[in-house]
Amino acid sequence: MNDPSPVFSDHLEASLARAFDILASAASDRRAAMHTPSVATIGLDGSPRSRTVVLRHFDRIGRSLRFHTDIRSEKHKELQRDPRLSALFYDVGEKLQIRLNGHATLHVSDPIADEAWSSSQAMSRHCYATEPAPGSSIVAGGDFTLPKGRELTDAGRPHFCAVQMHFSRLEWLWLGSDGHRRALFDWRDSTSAPEMRWLVP
Numbered sequence: 001m002n003d004p005s006p007v008f009s010d011h012l013e014a015s016l017a018r019a020f021d022i023l024a025s026a027a028s029d030r031r032a033a034m035h036t037p038s039v040a041t042i043g044l045d046g047s048p049r050s051r052t053v054v055l056r057h058f059d060r061i062g063r064s065l066r067f068h069t070d071i072r073s074e075k076h077k078e079l080q081r082d083p084r085l086s087a088l089f090y091d092v093g094e095k096l097q098i099r100l101n102g103h104a105t106l107h108v109s110d111p112i113a114d115e116a117w118s119s120s121q122a123m124s125r126h127c128y129a130t131e132p133a134p135g136s137s138i139v140a141g142g143d144f145t146l147p148k149g150r151e152l153t154d155a156g157r158p159h160f161c162a163v164q165m166h167f168s169r170l171e172w173l174w175l176g177s178d179g180h181r182r183a184l185f186d187w188r189d190s191t192s193a194p195e196m197r198w199l200v201p
């Protein structure tokens with residue numbers, strides 16, 4: 001016998017609340033499927049570019065999330081030119097895909113960046129001290145350097161950027177055994193309650 005349908009399956013507000021709960025817990029749970037979303041930007045040549053990042057923070061009230069990157073990366077240059085981005089999450093256990101669309105703000109030397117840097121672990125900080133810059137062509141695969149040891153280092157701080165994504169659109173797709181459910185939540189015309197509606201999956 002199939003499991004009974006969860007309360008959110010035919011309830012728009014409950015679907016949105018479920019999405020926010022899962023994203024909030026994924027930010028602090030390294031093993032959560034939604035801890036590593038795919039984030040897409042518009043490439044400098046206009047083509048789509050996506051990559052995996054670590055979800056560091058999710059704020060349901062501010063409708064934002066945060067990930068970290070190196071200011072020398074392609075994505076940083078792309079977001080400087082065009083701040084639009086999309087984030088895609090999939091949790092196989094929850095049978096749930098979430099797609100967010102929004103705009104990025106880039107924080108390099110402000111209190112948001114300082115706080116993000118100081119809450120980062122040594123292992124994460126080390127990556128920002130890599131030389132030469134990420135994406136540089138090298139002759140052999142190991143032709144780059146990182147600080148030695150596992151101690152906390154600030155060597156990479158000048159390259160560190162906290163990317164805050166403020167989203168104005170959330171698309172929900174839940175793969176139910178008795179029928180899928182797809183819904184759209186759109187805050188573009190309002191800062192508080194979204195316009196919400198079901199879509200054909």
Ligand SMILES: Cc1cc2nc3c(=O)[nH]c(=O)nc-3n(C[C@H](O)[C@H](O)[C@H](O)COP(=O)(O)O)c2cc1C
Pocket residue numbers: 036049050051052053054055067068069070073074075076134135
């Ligand atoms: C599991 C995983 C997590 C990653 N997390 C990040 C991250 O948080 N920030 C980041 O800049 N790159 C992260 N990367 C590397 C990116 O996916 C990407 O390869 C790199 O940042 C270069 O992307 P770009 O050339 O588009 O800037 C991660 C890769 C994997 C596989």
